[in-house]
Amino acid sequence: MAIELKGLTKRSENYSQWYNELVTKADLAEQSAVRGCMVIKPYGYAIWEKMQQQLDRMFKATGVQNAYFPLLIPKSFLCREAEHVEGFAKECAVVTHYRLKNDPDGNGVIVDPDARLEEELIVRPTSETIIWGTYKNWIHSYRDLPVLCNQWANVMRWEMRTRMFLRTAEFLWQEGHCAHATAEESEARTVQMINLYADFARKYMAMPVIIGVKSANERFAGALNTYTIEAMMQDGKALQSGTSHNLGQNFAKAFDVTFVNKENQPEYVWANSWGVSTRLMGALIMSHSDDNGLVLPPHLAPIQVVIVPIFKNNDQLQKINETVAPIVAELEKRGISVKYDNSETKRPGFKFADYELKGVPVRLAIGARDIENGTVEVMRRDTLEKQVEPLDGITGFIANLLEEIQENIYKKALDHRNEMTRTVDTYEEFKAEIEKGGFILAHWDGTTETELKIKEETKATLRCIPLDGDKTPGKCMVTGRPSAQRVIFARNY
Amino acid sequence: MAIELKGLTKRSENYSQWYNELVTKADLAEQSAVRGCMVIKPYGYAIWEKMQQQLDRMFKATGVQNAYFPLLIPKSFLCREAEHVEGFAKECAVVTHYRLKNDPDGNGVIVDPDARLEEELIVRPTSETIIWGTYKNWIHSYRDLPVLCNQWANVMRWEMRTRMFLRTAEFLWQEGHCAHATAEESEARTVQMINLYADFARKYMAMPVIIGVKSANERFAGALNTYTIEAMMQDGKALQSGTSHNLGQNFAKAFDVTFVNKENQPEYVWANSWGVSTRLMGALIMSHSDDNGLVLPPHLAPIQVVIVPIFKNNDQLQKINETVAPIVAELEKRGISVKYDNSETKRPGFKFADYELKGVPVRLAIGARDIENGTVEVMRRDTLEKQVEPLDGITGFIANLLEEIQENIYKKALDHRNEMTRTVDTYEEFKAEIEKGGFILAHWDGTTETELKIKEETKATLRCIPLDGDKTPGKCMVTGRPSAQRVIFARNY
Numbered sequence: 001m002a003i004e005l006k007g008l009t010k011r012s013e014n015y016s017q018w019y020n021e022l023v024t025k026a027d028l029a030e031q032s033a034v035r036g037c038m039v040i041k042p043y044g045y046a047i048w049e050k051m052q053q054q055l056d057r058m059f060k061a062t063g064v065q066n067a068y069f070p071l072l073i074p075k076s077f078l079c080r081e082a083e084h085v086e087g088f089a090k091e092c093a094v095v096t097h098y099r100l101k102n103d104p105d106g107n108g109v110i111v112d113p114d115a116r117l118e119e120e121l122i123v124r125p126t127s128e129t130i131i132w133g134t135y136k137n138w139i140h141s142y143r144d145l146p147v148l149c150n151q152w153a154n155v156m157r158w159e160m161r162t163r164m165f166l167r168t169a170e171f172l173w174q175e176g177h178c179a180h181a182t183a184e185e186s187e188a189r190t191v192q193m194i195n196l197y198a199d200f201a202r203k204y205m206a207m208p209v210i211i212g213v214k215s216a217n218e219r220f221a222g223a224l225n226t227y228t229i230e231a232m233m234q235d236g237k238a239l240q241s242g243t244s245h246n247l248g249q250n251f252a253k254a255f256d257v258t259f260v261n262k263e264n265q266p267e268y269v270w271a272n273s274w275g276v277s278t279r280l281m282g283a284l285i286m287s288h289s290d291d292n293g294l295v296l297p298p299h300l301a302p303i304q305v306v307i308v309p310i311f312k313n314n315d316q317l318q319k320i321n322e323t324v325a326p327i328v329a330e331l332e333k334r335g336i337s338v339k340y341d342n343s344e345t346k347r348p349g350f351k352f353a354d355y356e357l358k359g360v361p362v363r364l365a366i367g368a369r370d371i372e373n374g375t376v377e378v379m380r381r382d383t384l385e386k387q388v389e390p391l392d393g394i395t396g397f398i399a400n401l402l403e404e405i406q407e408n409i410y411k412k413a414l415d416h417r418n419e420m421t422r423t424v425d426t427y428e429e430f431k432a433e434i435e436k437g438g439f440i441l442a443h444w445d446g447t448t449e450t451e452l453k454i455k456e457e458t459k460a461t462l463r464c465i466p467l468d469g470d471k472t473p474g475k476c477m478v479t480g481r482p483s484a485q486r487v488i489f490a491r492n493y
Numbered sequence: 494m495a496i497e498l499k500g501l502t503k504r505s506e507n508y509s510q511w512y513n514e515l516v517t518k519a520d521l522a523e524q525s526a527v528r529g530c531m532v533i534k535p536y537g538y539a540i541w542e543k544m545q546q547q548l549d550r551m552f553k554a555t556g557v558q559n560a561y562f563p564l565l566i567p568k569s570f571l572c573r574e575a576e577h578v579e580g581f582a583k584e585c586a587v588v589t590h591y592r593l594k595n596d597p598d599g600n601g602v603i604v605d606p607d608a609r610l611e612e613e614l615i616v617r618p619t620s621e622t623i624i625w626g627t628y629k630n631w632i633h634s635y636r637d638l639p640v641l642c643n644q645w646a647n648v649m650r651w652e653m654r655t656r657m658f659l660r661t662a663e664f665l666w667q668e669g670h671c672a673h674a675t676a677e678e679s680e681a682r683t684v685q686m687i688n689l690y691a692d693f694a695r696k697y698m699a700m701p702v703i704i705g706v707k708s709a710n711e712r713f714a715g716a717l718n719t720y721t722i723e724a725m726m727q728d729g730k731a732l733q734s735g736t737s738h739n740l741g742q743n744f745a746k747a748f749d750v751t752f753v754n755k756e757n758q759p760e761y762v763w764a765n766s767w768g769v770s771t772r773l774m775g776a777l778i779m780s781h782s783d784d785n786g787l788v789l790p791p792h793l794a795p796i797q798v799v800i801v802p803i804f805k806n807n808d809q810l811q812k813i814n815e816t817v818a819p820i821v822a823e824l825e826k827r828g829i830s831v832k833y834d835n836s837e838t839k840r841p842g843f844k845f846a847d848y849e850l851k852g853v854p855v856r857l858a859i860g861a862r863d864i865e866n867g868t869v870e871v872m873r874r875d876t877l878e879k880q881v882e883p884l885d886g887i888t889g890f891i892a893n894l895l896e897e898i899q900e901n902i903y904k905k906a907l908d909h910r911n912e913m914t915r916t917v918d919t920y921e922e923f924k925a926e927i928e929k930g931g932f933i934l935a936h937w938d939g940t941t942e943t944e945l946k947i948k949e950e951t952k953a954t955l956r957c958i959p960l961d962g963d964k965t966p967g968k969c970m971v972t973g974r975p976s977a978q979r980v981i982f983a984r985n986y
Contacts (some may be wrong), residue, residue, distance in 0.1 A: 032644055033570070034563045034614065039627050042558035049559060065535035066542060070527045071564075071616070071663050072586065076592070077526070079601035090593055093565065094604050095616065097587040098651040102567070108572035108594040111587050111613055121527065123564070123588065123616070134525065134532050143838065154564055154647065170564050177809065234926055294524060345636065368884060 003109045008357075010291045015235045019286060023164045023271035026294050026357050036162040036169030043358065044281065046302035048172065051280060052319065053153065054204055054299075055174065060198055064148045064176060069130050069262020071154075072121035075443065077129040077179040081254040084128065091158035093123040093169075123156040126249070128273055139179055139269055141260050146189070147179040155277075165282035166239075166493050173277035179269045181261060182330045183248070187225075190246040193274040196226035197242035206230050206282065206410040207287045207415055209241060210439075210488065212464025217448045218408075224248040230488065232417045233286040236437020238463045238490035242284050244274035261475045282493070288382075288409050294359025295382055297409055298402040305338040306400060308351050308368035317342065323371055323391070327364075328396040336402065356381060361405050362398055371377035382409050401469060423486065425476045430489070434460045439490050443483035445476035453478060454489065463488040503784045505829075508728040512779060519787045519850050521774065529662030531654040533771070536851065539795035541665065541774060545645065547697050547792075548667065548769070551689055552851040557641045557669060562623050564647075565614035570622040575979075577621065577753035580714020584651040584773045586616040586662075618776040621715065621740070621766055624670045625748040632672055632762055634753050634798040639682070640672040649772075656774035657771045659732075659986050666770035672762045674754060676741070679763035680718075683739040685718035686767040690735035692840040698773065699790035699903040700724050701781045701910055702734060703932075703981065705957025710941045713766075723956045723981065725910045726779040729930025731956045734776050739768035775986070781902050787852025787876055790902055791895040798824060798831040798891055799853045803860035810835065816864055816884070820857075829895065849874060855891055856899050875902050916979065920970045923982070928955045932983050936976035938969035946971060947982065957982040 008025060009017045023029050028044030040048065042274045056066070056437065072095060079085045099115030102108075124130065131149070138147060150175045162168050176193060194211055194294040201207045209229035223245035231241045249268040252258070258266045288295040298304050307328070309320040324340055331338040339360075341351055348365065355363055365377040377395060379386045382405050389397055420438030424430045433440050444450060444462065451462050473483045502516060503905040516522050521537030535543065549559070587873060588772055592608030595601075597701045617623065617888045624642070631640060634883045649663045669686060673679040687704055694702045702722035710718045716738035732806045745751070751759045755796065781788040791797050800821070802813040824831040832853075834844055848856055858870040869887060875898050882890055913931030917923045920946045926933050937943060937955065944955050957980065 031629065032563045033567060033623065037563040037565065040561040042560045045560045046558065065539065067535045067538045068665065070525045070530035070532065071531065071649070072527050074526060075602065076602075078593075087601060090602075091591065092593065093588045093614070094590040094593065095586045096589045096604065098584065100583055100585065100587065100615070109568065109578060109583075111589065121586070122593070130526065134523075137523065156564070165557050172639040173562065187589075238770075280827065405957075 008291065008293065010294065011234065016453045018291070019282075020164070022285060022289060022293060026359070028285070028294075029164045031164070034169075035157055038164045038168050038170075040172075040278070043302065047284070047296070047300055048278060050206045050300045050302060051204070052174075052317055055200055055276070056152075056229075057151050057292070059174075059176065061383055062148075062192065062196070064150045066151060067149045068151055068153070069127050071124055074125050075120045075122055077133055078122060080129060081222045081250055082248075084222035084254075092125050092275045095121040097124065122152070125155055126273075126275075127151070127153070127155075127175055127176065128251050128271075129255075129350060132251040132257060132271070135177075135179055135203045135269070136255055136257045139257055139259050141179045142262050145179055145181040145259060145269070146185065147174075148189075150174055150255060162491075165278055165283075165285070165341060168278075170236075170280045173275050175273060175275040177271070177273045179252075179271055180255070181259065181270070183265075183270050186248075186272050187246055190225070190227060190244045190272040190274070193272070194229060194242070194244040197244070197274075197276060198229050198448075201229055201231065202410065204297065204299045205284050205287070205415065206299070206406055207241070207283060207411065208414040210466050211462065211468065212466040212488065214243075214464060215448070215451055215462045215487075217451050218462060220245040222247060222250050223251070228464050230490075231283050231287065232413075232420060232439060232490070233283070233493065235286075236418065236420050236490075237280075238439065238461075238488075238492040239283050239286070240463070240492065242274070242281060244278040245272060247271040247273060252270050273303070287413050292353075292384070292407075293357030295409060296359035298359060298361045298406045299302040301359065301361050302337065303358070303360050304336050304337045304402055305362045306351075306355045306363065307338065307340045307364040307366065308348055308355075309340075309342050310348050310365055310367070315323060316368045317344075319368065319371055320366055324366065327391075327394060331398065334399055336395075336399065339455060357386075362401055364394075364398075380405055382412070425474075425477060427487060430460075430477055434458050434489065434491065437491065439463070439488050441470075441486040442489055443474040443485075444481055444487050445479045445481035447479075450476060460489040461492050463490050463492065497620055500571055501786065503782065504727065505893075511784070512775075513657070514788060515778060515782060519852070519977075521778070521787075522657045523978045524657070527662075529652055531657045531661050531663075533665075536795065537774065540777070540789070540793055541771060543793045543795060544697070544773060545667075546691055549645075551693060552643050552667075552669065555641075555685065555689070557643050557671075559644060560642045561644055561646070562620050562627060562811045564617055564892065566620070566623045567616050568613045568615055568624055571615060573622060574715045574743055576743075577715035577747075579667055584653075586619050586649045586651060588614040588616065596821065617646070618648055619766075619768075620644065620646070620648075620652045620668055621670065621764075622742050622748075624766070625744040625750055627673055628670075628762070629705075629748055629750045632750055632752050635674045635755055638672060638674045638752060638762070641669075641682075642671070643652075643669040649986055655707075656775075657773055658778070661771075664771045666768050668766060668768040670764070670766045672745075672750070672764055674752065674760075674763070676763050679765050680739055681768070683718070683720060683737045683765040686765070687722060687735070688739040689769070690769060691722050694722055694724065694734060694776075695903065696791045697790065698777050698780070699792070699899055699906065700776060701735070701903065701907040703959050704961065705959040705981065707957060708941070708944055708980075710944050711955060713738040715740060715743050717743070721957050723983075724776050724780065725906075725913060725932060725983070726776070727909065727985065728779075729983075731932065731981075731985040732772075732776050732779070733956070733985065734773060735767070735769040738765060740764035740766060742786070780906050782852065785877070786850030788902060789854060791854045791899045794852065794854050795830065796832045796848075796851070796853050797829050798855045798857065799844075799848045800831065800833045800857045800859065801841055801848075802833075802835050803841050805861070810837075812861065812864055813859055817859065820884070820887060821941075824891065825894055827888060829888075829892065848855035849877075857887075857891075873898055875905070907972045918970060923947075923953075923970055924951055927951050927984065928984065930984065932956070933981040933983050935970045935982055936967040936978075937980050937982075938972045938974035938976055940972075943969060943971050952984055953982040954985050956983050956985065
């Protein structure tokens with residue numbers, strides 16, 4: 001896995017190219033031989049695993065259990081919920097046959113025409129249909145409710161233009177699917193999960209997000225209401241980072257899932273679904289990284305601390321090894337993941353650049369003189385600042401430093417978002433401001449017509465109607481009609 | 494999720510039906526709307542998660558890292574390795590189109606004939622081809638080796654006759670794919686991983702397994718050598734529970750993956766792959782369970798201890814709650830998963846039967862009189878024995894009991910296997926013994942011809958050439974030709 005340290009394009013030169021190069025050079029992912037599908041490499045996958053583990057803990061703490069539903073969905077299932085099929089069924093991978101056979105002409109294998117499926121199967125683009133088809137068997141009485149299931153799975157959407165992590169034909173995600181006895185309970189769960197995502201984004205990804213409601217036009221296909229968390233990338237573009245959908249009784253009706261309520265009356269079940277995907281990897285990369293490479297928040301970094309020895313001969317290395325061993329042990333005891341890289345095939349300068357590229361939050365460099373002095377050089381990846389610290393008490397220092405870095409990169413991202421968020425009152429002003437990027441808070445009349453006009457004319461999309469913040473009514477910047485509150489517009493990924 | 498406690502068929506009446514009913518009634522899995530694909534329900538998935546977590550820790554301790562490779566494989570990739578395509582490419586799900594469209598006749602959606610893929614994509618039946626196609630980019634020098642990757646993934650094989658967990662069209666598994674600089678290192682890793690699987694089976698699944706080598710006929714398509722762990726189910730049938738394949742340079746040659754060795758010479762890379770799947774769930778169920786339901790080894794039980802209060806009124810319940818709270822806390826502190834089921838909607842008798850069905854290893858029942866006496870009734874699931882124990886020191890007692898149960902069910906399975914393993918010398922004897930089930934140790938001449946004759950005539954397959962045990966040479970029971978050692982025959986799942 002050769003690492004090319006040189007030649008990372010600067011963000012200011014070409015942000016998009018910087019991103020693509022960084023994903024590859026930092027060994028996060030690469031394009032595969034299959035159009036639009038990526039290979040997630042071990043280092044990238046290790047970050048995703050840290051995200052998964054934390055999210056999984058948070059889900060389970062709210063009573064959610066994991067389960068697994070089939071990859072393939074009968075075509076007819078997709079058509080049961082009318083809006084859903086409009087939104088999802090079109091661009092997807094279709095399985096039509098179940099067998100290959102040797103080519104009679106001797107050219108490898110061909111699809112066996114005799115092995116055509118009676119009904120085509122779709123590689124799941126999302127699983128509401130197959131899951132609600134299953135819930136019909138699980139739910140009969142209010143005593144069976146709520147059902148709180150999540151699955152970690154791969155899904156496919158045949159996207160035309162793909163970018164690693166941000167938009168790929170196949171991606172990994174989790175999808176939660178809950179069934180409730182009342183509309184209120186389902187709405188409460190929908191809100192609980194978007195708050196959980198926001199909490200995760202802020203505390204673990206060090207990514208400030210705005211919680212809001214999607215407009216009808218941006219709503220999930222088949223939902224009554226979609227909640228979203230919206231993040232701002234360094235280039236000022238918005239990235240939708242997680243969604244939670246109140247599905248009302250739509251899927252219960254489509255799949256005839258009823259229960260006998262406490263009053264002994266049959267009633268359709270209330271549903272919600274919620275998900276985040278490997279797209280979060282793209283969000284993480286674009287939120288914090290710089291022209292030297294990745295900047296990872298300590299709470300998600302697979303390697304939190306790297307220690308690099310500086311030595312001229314084996315004697316020196318030996319002494320450094322002896323000094324470092326107890327530090328490694330102490331860090332591990334504190335639950336800090338540490339790598340001591342004393343490989344002799346690479347020079348320290350190469351190692352420094354490599355771990356910077358990989359976003360390791362804290363680097364220690366220790367040489368013969370340091371041992372004499374009882375010191376170590378500490379570099380923090382977020383600011384690239386170096387300082388010399390006493391070896392005595394170094395693990396406590398590092399533990400504090402990791403938390404400081406976590407807070408600092410969150411604050412940096414928040415400051416950036418605040419700077420790039422403006423309020424405008426006229427459409428002219430809006431058109432000028434949107435060109436500069438960032439979030440624009442503006443009044444909107446609530447219609448899809450106006451929303452689409454704005455999108456058409458400015459490429460800005462309505463990101464969300466924020467739940468918090470200024471709720472002062474006003475007049476739509478385009479039509480002058482009444483607006484209940486300002487909403488957020490931005491260009492987006 | 495209604496639980497039907499009654500009517501579990503007895504093993505002695507119909508073992509196969511007992512298994513199918515148990516999978517459903519214990520809420521492990523159920524058939525889905527898609528032929529041959531199952532839904533893994535939360536309780537079943539929780540057991541699979543425990544397996545995953547432990548295996549993942551064991552893999553990582555040997556230096557393996559997780560990664561993710563595409564679900565879909567270009568058809569041409571499957572043809573690159575000649576034997577591999579013969580063994581795998583035939584019965585699989587084929588994606589031919591990437592879009593649906595509205596049916597002009599208004600009947601839902603149809604496959605869009607204009608969206609035909611230039612090259613068909615296969616839902617992975619296993620990932621050697623796509624992974625070695627990727628490794629070509631990763632490996633250039635001996636310094637890039639070894640590559641030790643694993644992925645947790647879903648795979649599909651279009652099986653005609655399916656049974657939940659044992660043989661399903663879609664299943665979950667892990668597949669490790671390692672690349673090495675030398676044949677010796679690759680062989681060592683192949684053996685290391687089959688030993689790891691055996692270790693896991695014995696210590697966590699409480700399942701005795703025999704490690705052996707597969708005959709040429711049963712070898713993985715494209716491998717030089719396949720190692721296997723073979724377990725015996727309660728009905729005396731064998732179940733292949735994990736395999737590790739030495740792939741030699743076959744896939745490196747097929748995908749042209751070379752590296753420059755230390756002598757600066759180009760050389761093909763050496764490969765191995767190894768995997769276990771949700772089939773292990775079937776093995777677990779069939780190894781230990783009884784006519785009352787599941788028997789789970791404590792090391793893999795999602796709930797290790799359940800506590801059921803016996804009360805006549807709210808006062809009594811209140812007192813029991815107070816007594817139980819510190820016990821729950823202490824058990825959790827010891828890392829023991831415990832459920833206190835004080836729900837008032839179900840009677841204790843129902844709860845007892847339910848947790849027996851679900852295989853919870855230890856059940857505590859505590860009533861008003863117990864509180865007066867400072868005692869609790871303890872039932873162990875493996876023997877169904879009840880005993881009254883003092884509340885004082887109960888958590889230490891339980892911790893020991895869990896280990897005792899773990900050992901006991903292993904021993905029980907081992908005793909059963911030993912009883913059902915016989916040595917035979919003549920083919921006549923073999924034909925009689927194989928009807929009684931179990932493992933038959935017999936001499937075999939090493940040819941596929943003889944192996945297939947035995948299979949044809951007796952439905953017994955050659956499970957493996959065991960690595961340990963008696964290595965005395967002899968004469969083939971069928972042909973009288975020389976045999977290097979006895980091998981294991983059995984009927985199998």
